[in-house]
Amino acid sequence: MSEAILDIPLNATNPVEPFLRMDRMPHIWCPGCGIGTTVNCFTRALESSKLDLNKVAIVSGIGCTGRVAGYAKLDSFHTTHGRAIPFATGLKLSNPELQVVVYSGDGDLFAIGGNHFIHAARRNMDIKVICVNNLTYAMTGGQTGPATPAEVISATSPYGVFEPSFNLVQLAEAAGASYVARWTTFHVKQLSRSMEEVLHKKGFCFIEVLSPCPTLYQRRNKMGDGLDAMKFYKQVSKVRHGAPTSECALTKAGEIVVGKFVDRDRPDYLELLNHQMKETLGDRYATPEVTCSEG
Amino acid sequence: MHADPKGVLTGVHFLDGDHACCEGTLAAGARFAAGYPITPSTEVVERFAWRIPTIGGIFIQMEDELAASIAIQGAVWGGAKAFTVTSGPGFSLMMEHIGYAAITETPCVFVNVQRGGPSTGLPTLPAQADMMQARWGSHGDYSIIALCPNSPQECFDLTITGFNLAEEFRVPVMMMLDECVGHMTEKVIIPESDRIAITPRRFTHKSPEEFRLFEPTEDLVPDMVKAGDGYRFHVTGLTHDERGYPSMNVETQDRLVRRMQDKLKPFSNGRALFEAVNLDDAEVVVVSYGITSRVAQRATQMARAQGVRAGIFRLISAWPFPEQHIRDIAGHVKAFVVPELNLGQMVHEVERHAAGRAKVISVPHAGGTVHKPEVIMQAILEAAR
Amino acid sequence: MAKGQVAITVERCKGCGFCVEFCPTHVLALSSAFNSKGYHPPHVVAGEKCSGCDLCGMYCPDFAIFGARNAR
Numbered sequence: 001m002s003e004a005i006l007d008i009p010l011n012a013t014n015p016v017e018p019f020l021r022m023d024r025m026p027h028i029w030c031p032g033c034g035i036g037t038t039v040n041c042f043t044r045a046l047e048s049s050k051l052d053l054n055k056v057a058i059v060s061g062i063g064c065t066g067r068v069a070g071y072a073k074l075d076s077f078h079t080t081h082g083r084a085i086p087f088a089t090g091l092k093l094s095n096p097e098l099q100v101v102v103y104s105g106d107g108d109l110f111a112i113g114g115n116h117f118i119h120a121a122r123r124n125m126d127i128k129v130i131c132v133n134n135l136t137y138a139m140t141g142g143q144t145g146p147a148t149p150a151e152v153i154s155a156t157s158p159y160g161v162f163e164p165s166f167n168l169v170q171l172a173e174a175a176g177a178s179y180v181a182r183w184t185t186f187h188v189k190q191l192s193r194s195m196e197e198v199l200h201k202k203g204f205c206f207i208e209v210l211s212p213c214p215t216l217y218q219r220r221n222k223m224g225d226g227l228d229a230m231k232f233y234k235q236v237s238k239v240r241h242g243a244p245t246s247e248c249a250l251t252k253a254g255e256i257v258v259g260k261f262v263d264r265d266r267p268d269y270l271e272l273l274n275h276q277m278k279e280t281l282g283d284r285y286a287t288p289e290v291t292c293s294e295g
Numbered sequence: 296m297h298a299d300p301k302g303v304l305t306g307v308h309f310l311d312g313d314h315a316c317c318e319g320t321l322a323a324g325a326r327f328a329a330g331y332p333i334t335p336s337t338e339v340v341e342r343f344a345w346r347i348p349t350i351g352g353i354f355i356q357m358e359d360e361l362a363a364s365i366a367i368q369g370a371v372w373g374g375a376k377a378f379t380v381t382s383g384p385g386f387s388l389m390m391e392h393i394g395y396a397a398i399t400e401t402p403c404v405f406v407n408v409q410r411g412g413p414s415t416g417l418p419t420l421p422a423q424a425d426m427m428q429a430r431w432g433s434h435g436d437y438s439i440i441a442l443c444p445n446s447p448q449e450c451f452d453l454t455i456t457g458f459n460l461a462e463e464f465r466v467p468v469m470m471m472l473d474e475c476v477g478h479m480t481e482k483v484i485i486p487e488s489d490r491i492a493i494t495p496r497r498f499t500h501k502s503p504e505e506f507r508l509f510e511p512t513e514d515l516v517p518d519m520v521k522a523g524d525g526y527r528f529h530v531t532g533l534t535h536d537e538r539g540y541p542s543m544n545v546e547t548q549d550r551l552v553r554r555m556q557d558k559l560k561p562f563s564n565g566r567a568l569f570e571a572v573n574l575d576d577a578e579v580v581v582v583s584y585g586i587t588s589r590v591a592q593r594a595t596q597m598a599r600a601q602g603v604r605a606g607i608f609r610l611i612s613a614w615p616f617p618e619q620h621i622r623d624i625a626g627h628v629k630a631f632v633v634p635e636l637n638l639g640q641m642v643h644e645v646e647r648h649a650a651g652r653a654k655v656i657s658v659p660h661a662g663g664t665v666h667k668p669e670v671i672m673q674a675i676l677e678a679a680r
Numbered sequence: 681m682a683k684g685q686v687a688i689t690v691e692r693c694k695g696c697g698f699c700v701e702f703c704p705t706h707v708l709a710l711s712s713a714f715n716s717k718g719y720h721p722p723h724v725v726a727g728e729k730c731s732g733c734d735l736c737g738m739y740c741p742d743f744a745i746f747g748a749r750n751a752r
Contacts, residue, residue: 012687012748014687014689014737014743014745014746015734015737015746015748016737016743016746017743020743021529021540024540025692025743026692026742027742029741029742030694031694031695031696031719032694032696032697032698032741033741034741035741036740036741036742036743037698037738037739037740037741039741040737040738040739040740040741040743041738044738054523054524054525054527055523057522057523059369069529069531070529070531070540070541073527074527075372075522075523075526075527075528076527076528076529076530077369077372077529077530077531078529078530078531078532078533078541079365079395079532080365080391080392080395080532082361083361083362083365083392086329086357086361086362086363086365086366086369087365087366087368087369088369089355089357089362089366089369090327090329090365090366090367090368090369090370090371090373090375090377091369091370091372091373091522092369092373093327093353093355093366093370093373094327094353094369094370094371094373094374094375094377095373095374095375095521095522095523097523098373098522098523115358115359115362116358116361116362119357119358119362185739186702188735188738188739189738192738225696226696226697226698226741227696227697227698227701230698230701230702231701273353277348281348281349284348284349285348285349286301286348286349286350286351287351288326288351288352288353289326289351289352290326290327290351290352290353290370290373290374290375291326291373291374291375291521292324292326292374292375292376292495292496293495294495294496294497294498
């Protein structure tokens with residue numbers, strides 16, 4: 001975080017504000033929701049990454065986390081449910097100098113969006129995916145999602161979830177992601193650092209952030225409020241960098257393994273494309289110039 | 296501006312409609328395509344995949360039509376001219392994103408090479424049964440432009456028109472081909488690139504502070520922008536105000552959906568694309584489009600030989616429907632005859648706008664092949680009685 | 681003089697308590713006052729202990745507080 005030495009008067013600006021559409025505040029998230037916390041970490045990461053923010057684009061799907069795109073002061077896209085990743089694919093391929101970040105939730109990215117997630121990871125598409133996992137479909141009232149652990153009560157599992165849930169970090173690794181990490185909203189410093197790392201890493205990068213949904217998940221399961229969730233994260237999280245992702249499954253009240261699990265270098269989609277084309281076409285290959293002019 | 300010569304395959308060719316359509320996209324300046332294989336449309340993107348690496352652009356085969364239909368929109372906002380290609384089942388899957396393109400006013404092109412339906416239907420055989428779907432397929436109130444080529448030459452020419460209209464009106468355009476037009480091989484003349492007029496993207500000249508991504512100009516269409524130029528704009532599928540910010544209230548909704556409809560009103564009259572043949576003395580007018588119009592042409596010749604004054608009003612822009620033209624014609628003809636490769640779709644529009652002033656006779660066909668000219672001729676003769 | 685201080689935008693606060701809980705030197709406590717939305721915002725109870733680390737700012741989901749180091 002910033003090392004500025006300054007004397008702050010009481011009307012000084014919160015360092016997160018230059019990165020937000022302040023004309024849209026206050027945001028819609030509930031008291032104790034962790035999405036805003038992840039946004040703080042993201043803005044710190046943007047700042048310390050020293051990227052030209054005119055070249056960072058953010059793409060969200062639908063859901064509470066999906067609203068992040070609307071609040072971030074970047075070229076931002078609030079797309080359809082589950083389809084942030086293919087939108088981001090088109091955006092990146094047409095304008096490769098953009099750093100494209102997908103910021104969406106567990107249901108959006110892994111239920112309806114699951115197919116797109118695995119293919120973008122398989123292709124090692126150069127996009128950064130930040131998944132705020134509050135273990136539920138929050139916006140629509142707290143229904144079961146693919147990440148909701150067993151035995152949890154939800155709006156569509158009033159007698160308790162019995163389906164096995166996804167281990168998102170294992171799925172990401174298996175699909176081919178170049179970078180896989182998990183943190184919680186308690187781990188603000190580590191999360192910021194991970195976000196900064198992926199902003200400088202080529203390839204498909206995935207960060208899962210566990211975050212409280214006090215209004216629905218916590219309340220229905222008598223787990224207290226947002227602060228209780230944060231204390232729970234602090235209590236049961238274990239940092240295990242490099243742990244096998246198969247050992248990182250989440251349960252209702254058990255240990256949460258956090259850390260960086262995968263960090264590998266693979267050629268990304270555009271590198272593979274260019275390489276193949278140059279090999280087969282030689283001089284006849286025209287480097288893609290996809291952006292149209294205004295005439 | 297004129298076409299970029301890199302994408303123009305100038306010359307006299309012998310191509311099928313799918314291939315000609317692909318050449319049309321390249322001549323129009325499309326440098327990004329995303330697709331998913333589906334008969335009988337696949338050749339459009341197969342050719343694009345083969346041609347684009349030596350022109351300079353990208354084709355990506357996505358994992359499904361849902362992905363393809365939104366990847367092209369991501370590419371548009373990154374600054375590209377982009378399109379996707381499909382047939383009935385894929386068109387159905389793309390509907391949500393056609394609506395997204397409409398409300399976000401994303402200029403892009405969707406090519407539907409129609410085949411027998413519903414569902415898997417007749418993958419290799421023609422139909423024209425997606426016409427209403429092209430207009431109404433997504434949820435909510437929105438408008439699109441739909442063009443119907445009736446030859447490989449038109450597959451080339453009208454695809455360029457489609458891209459131009461998409462840019463002019465900031466709207467998704469549906470190219471409604473059919474399997475017959477897509478798979479028939481005819482002469483296609485591709486002119487020199489400086490003879491091909493291209494409508495450039497209407498990028499704004501305003502500064503980031505002044506510019507509002509959804510603030511209409513005089514023609515009710517807002518100017519465009521692309522990511523990476525410092526505009527820090529927002530695009531959302533939620534009902535939004537002129538800044539593009541979600542504004543989910545009654546007034547904003549009314550203003551937005553009405554403007555999106557009104558901006559295309561010129562197509563109901565002055566901007567409509569059509570072909571009129573022998574209308575001056577016509578007592579019966581055949582309204583047709585796509586491959587059926589080729590059969591209708593023969594049928595009207597046969598009817599004329601039998602003494603019936605038959606004329607043709609061929610829909611080239613089927614949506615928005617050229618209602619004023621139908622209203623005008625209805626005033627001085629006995630009847631409209633509407634042959635279609637479906638059980639009656641565009642005929643309802645003709646009926647509605649004829650408003651009882653002329654008879655309207657549907658000549659339906661469930662699809663799989665084209666009408667016999669005799670069938671349409673018979674309908675014309677009966678209409679004239 | 682303390683190494684740092686916090687600035688609190690009282691009207692944004694939704695009383696979640698993250699800043700109070702996770703301040704490493706326990707500078708903050710939830711006040712008994714209300715903001716106009718009816719939440720109890722935090723207030724400084726041990727200002728001399730503030731290091732300006734800005735952990736409160738990083739935790740706050742409502743962008744209602746931040747800390748910074750004082751000029752030396």
